[in-house]
Amino acid sequence: MNNPDTTPDPNKPHRLPPVAIVLGALFFLGLMGLMLYGVTRSDRPDRDSLPSALIGKPAPAFSLPVLHDPSIHVTDRQLRGAPYVLNVWGSWCPTCRDEHPILTRFAETKRVRMIGYNWKDEPSEALRWLEQLGNPYMVVIADQEGRTALDWGIAAAPETFLVDGSGIVRWKYSGAITQDVMDQQLIPALEKVEQESGGHKGAPDLGAQR
Amino acid sequence: MLAEIGQVLLILALLAAILQSVLPLLGAQRHLPALMATARPTAMLQLLMLLGAFVVLTLAFVRQDFSLRYVAENSNSLLPMVYRYSAVWGAHEGSLLLWTLVLALWSAAVSLFSRQLPEPVVARVLSVMGMISLGFVSFLLFTSNPFVRLLPAPAEGHDLNPLLQDPGLIIHPPLLYVGYVGFAVPFAFAIAALMEGRIDVRWLRWTRPWTNVAWAFLTLGIALGSWWAYYELGWGGWWFWDPVENASFMPWLVGAALLHSQAATEKRGVFVGWTLLLAIAAFALSLLGTFLVRSGVLTSVHSFAADPSRGLFILIFLGIVVGGSLLLYALRAPGIGGNPHDPKRAFALNSREALLLANNLLLTCACAMVLLGTLYPLLADALDLGKVSVGPPYFGTLFLLLMAPLVLLLPFGPLTRWQREQGLGPVSLLMPWAVLALVLGVLGWWLAPQGKLKAAAGIAAASWVAGGTLYYLWTRLRGDGRPKAETWGMLIGHLGIAVFLVGALLVEALNVQHEVALAPGQSVDAGGYTLLFEGVDGVDGPNYHADRGHLQVLRDERMVTRLHPEKRMYASGGQPMTEAGIHPALGGDVYVALGESLGDGSWAVRVQIKPFVRWIWLGAALMALGGLITAFDRRFRRLPEKFR
Numbered sequence: 001m002n003n004p005d006t007t008p009d010p011n012k013p014h015r016l017p018p019v020a021i022v023l024g025a026l027f028f029l030g031l032m033g034l035m036l037y038g039v040t041r042s043d044r045p046d047r048d049s050l051p052s053a054l055i056g057k058p059a060p061a062f063s064l065p066v067l068h069d070p071s072i073h074v075t076d077r078q079l080r081g082a083p084y085v086l087n088v089w090g091s092w093c094p095t096c097r098d099e100h101p102i103l104t105r106f107a108e109t110k111r112v113r114m115i116g117y118n119w120k121d122e123p124s125e126a127l128r129w130l131e132q133l134g135n136p137y138m139v140v141i142a143d144q145e146g147r148t149a150l151d152w153g154i155a156a157a158p159e160t161f162l163v164d165g166s167g168i169v170r171w172k173y174s175g176a177i178t179q180d181v182m183d184q185q186l187i188p189a190l191e192k193v194e195q196e197s198g199g200h201k202g203a204p205d206l207g208a209q210r
Numbered sequence: 211m212l213a214e215i216g217q218v219l220l221i222l223a224l225l226a227a228i229l230q231s232v233l234p235l236l237g238a239q240r241h242l243p244a245l246m247a248t249a250r251p252t253a254m255l256q257l258l259m260l261l262g263a264f265v266v267l268t269l270a271f272v273r274q275d276f277s278l279r280y281v282a283e284n285s286n287s288l289l290p291m292v293y294r295y296s297a298v299w300g301a302h303e304g305s306l307l308l309w310t311l312v313l314a315l316w317s318a319a320v321s322l323f324s325r326q327l328p329e330p331v332v333a334r335v336l337s338v339m340g341m342i343s344l345g346f347v348s349f350l351l352f353t354s355n356p357f358v359r360l361l362p363a364p365a366e367g368h369d370l371n372p373l374l375q376d377p378g379l380i381i382h383p384p385l386l387y388v389g390y391v392g393f394a395v396p397f398a399f400a401i402a403a404l405m406e407g408r409i410d411v412r413w414l415r416w417t418r419p420w421t422n423v424a425w426a427f428l429t430l431g432i433a434l435g436s437w438w439a440y441y442e443l444g445w446g447g448w449w450f451w452d453p454v455e456n457a458s459f460m461p462w463l464v465g466a467a468l469l470h471s472q473a474a475t476e477k478r479g480v481f482v483g484w485t486l487l488l489a490i491a492a493f494a495l496s497l498l499g500t501f502l503v504r505s506g507v508l509t510s511v512h513s514f515a516a517d518p519s520r521g522l523f524i525l526i527f528l529g530i531v532v533g534g535s536l537l538l539y540a541l542r543a544p545g546i547g548g549n550p551h552d553p554k555r556a557f558a559l560n561s562r563e564a565l566l567l568a569n570n571l572l573l574t575c576a577c578a579m580v581l582l583g584t585l586y587p588l589l590a591d592a593l594d595l596g597k598v599s600v601g602p603p604y605f606g607t608l609f610l611l612l613m614a615p616l617v618l619l620l621p622f623g624p625l626t627r628w629q630r631e632q633g634l635g636p637v638s639l640l641m642p643w644a645v646l647a648l649v650l651g652v653l654g655w656w657l658a659p660q661g662k663l664k665a666a667a668g669i670a671a672a673s674w675v676a677g678g679t680l681y682y683l684w685t686r687l688r689g690d691g692r693p694k695a696e697t698w699g700m701l702i703g704h705l706g707i708a709v710f711l712v713g714a715l716l717v718e719a720l721n722v723q724h725e726v727a728l729a730p731g732q733s734v735d736a737g738g739y740t741l742l743f744e745g746v747d748g749v750d751g752p753n754y755h756a757d758r759g760h761l762q763v764l765r766d767e768r769m770v771t772r773l774h775p776e777k778r779m780y781a782s783g784g785q786p787m788t789e790a791g792i793h794p795a796l797g798g799d800v801y802v803a804l805g806e807s808l809g810d811g812s813w814a815v816r817v818q819i820k821p822f823v824r825w826i827w828l829g830a831a832l833m834a835l836g837g838l839i840t841a842f843d844r845r846f847r848r849l850p851e852k853f854r
Contacts, residue, residue: 015544028536032529034585037592038507039521092786 386431392424621678668715703836710829
């Protein structure tokens with residue numbers, strides 16, 4: 001838009017220099033193309049999610065208390081051996097409410113371990129939330145201060161990670177999981193993980209130290 | 211019934227827009243005075259219809275007619291009355307209606323205050339404005355209709371976005387839109403001149419006050435938005451380089467360039483093509499801003515709609531308007547500027563023209579830099595370079611680089627003669643002021659407890675601009691008598707920059723921030739103040755519950771004031787909103803935001819001392835005032851020699 005043509009060539013007062021026209025047109029068309037690209041993907045809820053830097057890398061090491069009994073700690077090592085889904089939520093997060101029924105239905109298939117990650121929440125509020133809406137998680141770990149969340153690169157809730165049996169993060173989604181995301185992304189990603197691990201499907205015990 | 215009336219009014223507005231864009235233009239091209247004369251009545255008709263539609267929508271909010279989907283989604287029965295009015299423009303559909311209404315107001319103003327202009331010019335200007343309105347009214351009707359019914363009507367609505375339930379946000383959008391949309395007038399004028407194929411400098415004189423008023427309102431709108439972010443978001447920042455802030459800042463920068471180049475064109479007949487291009491660019495950037503905000507292409511606190519059909523509609527419209535204008539410009543502009551070899555228009559490197567050119571280049575470069583930074587994340591994504599976000603490090607650094615020479619050159623502008631300066635005139639005149647600015651800067655460096663370099667730079671830059679500007683005022687008062695309104699406007703605008711520089715740089719340098727956990731009875735010291743925390747209690751507002759903290763602010767053992775920062779949970783849900791407790795003062799604010807409860811009765815509290823932060827908005831207000839005063843120079847209003 002800011003055509004850099006300030007001083008027309010004095011020798012040809014009645015025409016813009018062709019270079020200026022070509023550059024201006026290219027700039028304008030490029031800008032329009034870029035906008036068009038932006039528009040066509042503006043309805044994707046995950047359009048701004050960073051493809052987690054963690055994908056393909058080991059899940060960050062952590063040791064966090066269990067929401068229902070803070071004297072018990074769960075670590076990343078204990079979770080190894082089979083894939084798990086880590087779902088970040090908080091009772092303060094209205095969007096988490098939206099994805100809750102979908103997660104619950106998925107959890108009922110008992111296909112994979114669902115770990116709840118209660119982020120920056122008041123334990124009493126979180127417990128009440130689970131009482132009201134039901135608890136789809138095998139275990140809920142609580143990160144009240146949000147320090148471990150930094151390692152996971154969690155910027156907003158809800159977020160969902162899929163970690164394979166050897167502790168590698170394989171998939172991540174920011175925003176509420178819809179049925180489409182579940183069917184078209186999470187389940188295929190899980191299938192891939194299961195195939196690679198040689199059809200080992202069963203979910204072993206959590207093995208938390210009691 | 212209401213919704214149907216609104217619907218009909220919108221359709222009538224569409225018809226009026228069609229008439230307004232077709233008939234006068236046809237008349238101007240074919241030299242038919244009867245058709246040209248339709249310009250004013252159709253513009254008025256258009257205004258009447260849109261005003262009607264706006265009133266209908268407002269009534270629907272006041273009466274809480276939840277059978278309108280837009281009303282149901284953006285208000286509920288608990289919403290206080292004043293916010294029912296502002297909820298009209300609280301979301302996508304209504305704010306577009308406001309946009310269109312503001313455009314109609316500008317068109318009506320043009321039709322009232324354009325008697326000095328030849329009829330064909332008026333016809334073309336109003337016709338171009340009618341075309342823009344046509345685009346927006348169809349956008350309203352076909353993709354964003356605020357009058358869509360929701361059947362069966364719900365008993366209760368959602369809520370107005372709680373962030374918008376704030377006095378500052380009631381007037382922020384209207385002011386911003388008056389500015390944004392106001393650039394349609396110089397734009398329509400530029401297009402009319404290009405269509406006509408010639409430009410009379412006296413017509414340019416007519417557009418100058420319009421640009422000034424639009425720019426002044428845009429300045430106020432942006433400043434108000436910044437002030438709101440400061441007290442409402444709880445971070446104590448005043449500018450975040452958020453894409454939507456940038457979207458309003460780009461037309462502001464180009465608008466500022468346009469103000470100056472228009473003055474040069476009007477007075478000296480130079481930069482004609484450049485002025486026309488800037489007029490097109492300013493409005494194109496307003497449209498781009500509207501597109502960026504309304505399409506949800508970029509992430510921002512402001513983007514609401516993420517419906518691709520809407521984004522696509524504005525994009526196509528933007529493409530037609532801007533592409534068409536630039537094409538017209540490429541075809542016609544080279545022939546319009548008159549003879550470039552005219553010796554009257556020549557100027558030397560040490561002339562005021564050259565300084566204004568530098569001003570324009572710096573401002574447009576700054577705008578291009580903001581545009582690049584704003585769109586870069588999208589570009590990187592499109593080219594598969596990965597996801598990036600561009601933040602303050604990029605903008606801050608580049609902006610400083612571009613603004614430093616601007617500030618340096620500013621005092622020279624008014625003191626330099628047109629065409630050619632004799633010898634070293636202004637340099638020697640300003641030398642004492644440069645020395646004074648440096649001395650004050652060193653003094654600032656000496657006195658500042660922290661951020662010494664920034665504090666010194668801020669003081670030196672501000673006193674340089676203020677000193678140079680006041681010196682110019684002194685020479686004018688001593689010399690050729692009373693300055694005109696135009697000169698006063700320029701002086702006040704430039705002093706506004708000095709005041710702004712004090713605020714922006716000193717708050718950056720001297721800001722003090724403490725994040726502390728406080729139990730009742732505990733206190734914290736910050737920047738010479740002591741804040742004593744008394745505790746938190748619960749309060750209920752009309753549609754929210756709040757935790758309200760109580761703090762005593764003490765200085766030298768004496769209580770200055772009490773602050774009550776709040777954390778509000780609105781009944782409609784969502785994240786908690788902060789209401790900072792602020793003790794405002796010209797020398798610096800005491801700013802307290804309430805964080806989380808930490809159990810055991812103590813709370814996380816963020817205390818900030820923000821020296822001179824008020825000067826930022828005071829400076830912006832002065833700049834706006836300068837623009838307005840310039841606009842009311844009698845020279846622009848004089849009903850002169852009929853020129854044709």
